[in-house]
Amino acid sequence: MVKQIAKKEWKEQLREKRFLAAGLIMVLLFGSALLS
Amino acid sequence: MQAQVGIDENWFNQRDKNPHGAAHFGIYLLKPESRLSLVDRGVNRYAGTAFFVEGHVRNEAQFRKIEDETGLVRFGELTPAYILITLMPLFIILIGFNVFTKEREAGTWRMLQSHDVPLHKLLIGKWAGVTFTTFMLFIPLFILMGIIVSSVSGFGDFSFAHYLMLGVLYSLYYLIFINITLIVSWFSKQSGTAFITLLAVWIVATLVIPKLFVSTAQYLNPLPDTNTVAEMYREARAGGIDGHIPSSARELEKQVMEEYGVDTLEDLPFNFAGYRLQAGEEYDTKAYNHVFSQIRSTISDQDALIRKGSVFSPFLPVRNLSMAMAFTDVNTHWDFSEAVERYRQEFVLYLNEDLMYSSRTGETYLAGSDVWAAKPGFSYELPEMEDVIKAQTDNIFMLFGWVVFSFLGLLTIRQKTEEV
Numbered sequence: 229m230v231k232q233i234a235k236k237e238w239k240e241q242l243r244e245k246r247f248l249a250a251g252l253i254m255v256l257l258f259g260s261a262l263l264s
Numbered sequence: 265m266q267a268q269v270g271i272d273e274n275w276f277n278q279r280d281k282n283p284h285g286a287a288h289f290g291i292y293l294l295k296p297e298s299r300l301s302l303v304d305r306g307v308n309r310y311a312g313t314a315f316f317v318e319g320h321v322r323n324e325a326q327f328r329k330i331e332d333e334t335g336l337v338r339f340g341e342l343t344p345a346y347i348l349i350t351l352m353p354l355f356i357i358l359i360g361f362n363v364f365t366k367e368r369e370a371g372t373w374r375m376l377q378s379h380d381v382p383l384h385k386l387l388i389g390k391w392a393g394v395t396f397t398t399f400m401l402f403i404p405l406f407i408l409m410g411i412i413v414s415s416v417s418g419f420g421d422f423s424f425a426h427y428l429m430l431g432v433l434y435s436l437y438y439l440i441f442i443n444i445t446l447i448v449s450w451f452s453k454q455s456g457t458a459f460i461t462l463l464a465v466w467i468v469a470t471l472v473i474p475k476l477f478v479s480t481a482q483y484l485n486p487l488p489d490t491n492t493v494a495e496m497y498r499e500a501r502a503g504g505i506d507g508h509i510p511s512s513a514r515e516l517e518k519q520v521m522e523e524y525g526v527d528t529l530e531d532l533p534f535n536f537a538g539y540r541l542q543a544g545e546e547y548d549t550k551a552y553n554h555v556f557s558q559i560r561s562t563i564s565d566q567d568a569l570i571r572k573g574s575v576f577s578p579f580l581p582v583r584n585l586s587m588a589m590a591f592t593d594v595n596t597h598w599d600f601s602e603a604v605e606r607y608r609q610e611f612v613l614y615l616n617e618d619l620m621y622s623s624r625t626g627e628t629y630l631a632g633s634d635v636w637a638a639k640p641g642f643s644y645e646l647p648e649m650e651d652v653i654k655a656q657t658d659n660i661f662m663l664f665g666w667v668v669f670s671f672l673g674l675l676t677i678r679q680k681t682e683e684v
Contacts, residue, residue: 229381230389237393238400241359250355251401257351258405261342262302262412 268294276637280630283615283622284507284541287319293607293642295325295600297420298591300427302413304345306592315604319545319612320507322552322605325597344409345586348402348434349579350470353441355401357462360394360445362455369455387446387677394442402438406431425649426589433589436667437582443670450677469577477573477580481566488562493555500551507544516543529625538620545612552605560598567594574662581659581666588656591646595655600644607642614640 241247271292278289295313312325367373376386414422445462452458488496506512517529520539529536574580587593615631623629653660 229385230392233381233386233389234392234396237363237390238396241393241397246358247397247401250358254347254352254355254401254405257342257347258344258409261344261347262409 268292275639276633278636280632282629283538283619283631283635284319286631286636287612287615290316290318291611291639292316293604295597296644296646298426298646299413299416299420299422300430300590301592302416302419303343303409303427303430304586304590304592305341305343306345306587306590307594307597308592309341311594311597315601317604317608317611319541319615320548322549322556322608324601345583345590349437349582349586352402352434352438353466353470356394356398356438356441357445357459357466359397359401360442361449361459361462363390363394363446364449365452365455365458368453383677387674391442391446391674394446395439398438398442399435402434406434421646423649426591426652429649430586430589433582433585433663436663437578440578440666440670443674447670447673447677470579473573473577474570474580474583477570481569484569485562485565487559487566493559496555496558497551500554501548504547504551505540505544507541507548510540513540513543516540532625534620534625535623535627535629536625538616538618538623541619542613542616545609545616549609563594571658571662574659578663578666581662584659585656585663588652588659596647599647603642603644607640610640614638 271294275289275291278286281289293315295308295315297308297313301308315325316323362369364373367376410427413427414424444465448461448465449458452461504512505516510517516539517536520532520536521527521529524532526532532539570580571584584593588595615635618631618635619629622631622635647655
């Protein structure tokens with residue numbers, strides 16, 4: 229049951245695109261931080 | 265490392281001169297950096313990494329990077345540590361602020377209830393979901409950063425243990441924010457309220473508390489300005505032997521001549537000028553140690569107060585631990601500064617003794633490349649993990665305290681009566 233709920237939450241995060249947006253921002257920030 | 269070799273070459277290739285002239289010529293010592301300083305630059309930018317070692321004067325580090333930067337740096341430096349410690353909690357909030365409120369708003373909460381799912385299982389499931397999402401964001405970036413940082417060449421050592429420890433520290437810190445996010449989401453009626461509340465928590469924890477405690481510490485224990493420090497040194501130095509002024513050492517001359525049973529300085533088995541310079545140097549060292557200990561004591565008082573801020577924000581212990589693991593904290597800086605001072609005393613003693621024993625009082629003596637080549641060597645090792653942990657016990661304790669406290673906070677979550 230716990231696993232199902234966690235999986236559902238993860239899938240929702242993916243569907244809502246917030247995770248992807250956060251990930252993209254993080255990659256961009258990291259890129260600029262490491263390059264500087 | 266290459267820079268240090270170049271500096272040493274400069275010393276070895278200097279022209280023949282009086283050893284005391286060489287003590288004034290001096291040498292630079294560079295603080296060894298770990299590649300982890302690419303992750304967290306800590307105080308290096310402000311404290312500097314190049315120490316000028318010379319006779320009479322104990323210098324603090326020079327060529328601070330901050331001196332070459334524009335006011336824009338005030339807006340915060342974009343380093344991996346800044347992203348991971350300051351911005352990552354914001355992403356956790358973005359990921360988890362509506363984890364419970366969205367269920368209520370969409371009416372799916374009652375559906376879950378109807379399936380007779382125990383609250384604790386629901387809570388663990390939601391917690392696992394947000395934690396998994398957070399670490400899916402953090403772990404790949406952390407691994408990628410590790411690969412990049414460890415492969416940078418010509419920039420100090422890379423300690424895998426310290427890097428791994430950084431990862432563990434950041435992970436514990438994220439667990440605290442995940443727990444806080446879930447607690448706020450549970451107790452909020454709407455997603456908007458949860459988001460605003462969490463944003464306020466983030467601002468207070470990462471911006472307000474650190475700034476408030478630093479400002480208060482500066483106000484309560486102000487550091488003396490450069491002029492005051494110079495004045496403190498002049499006061500501490502007053503009345504002592506000045507190695508350059510023979511008249512300041514008349515008493516010493518008498519004592520030494522009596523000790524050696526001679527009537528003139530020229531009859532001494534060594535050059536008295538070197539002896540006087542060393543006596544003056546030892547007086548200078550005492551005066552500097554006196555002034556430095558006062559400054560250190562003020563900084564320690566400031567630090568003690570700032571550390572108290574850790575009770576109100578997990579940001580402070582994590583930031584301190586992160587700098588310590590990257591060897592860019594104040595403790596490492598002081599440790600190196602002390603090692604440089606010990607070396608400076610050894611270096612100046614070597615040159616003064618060369619003047620003393622390679623010439624006689626009144627002689628003109630020029631030392632050459634053999635003397636420069638035989639100068640004492642300097643070596644400094646960055647602190648071991650064990651030493652770092654010992655020095656950071658209170659920060660580790662505070663961080664674990666926050667983790668435990670936040671999990672206890674999750675335990676306060678009970679079924680709301682209106683939802684039963």
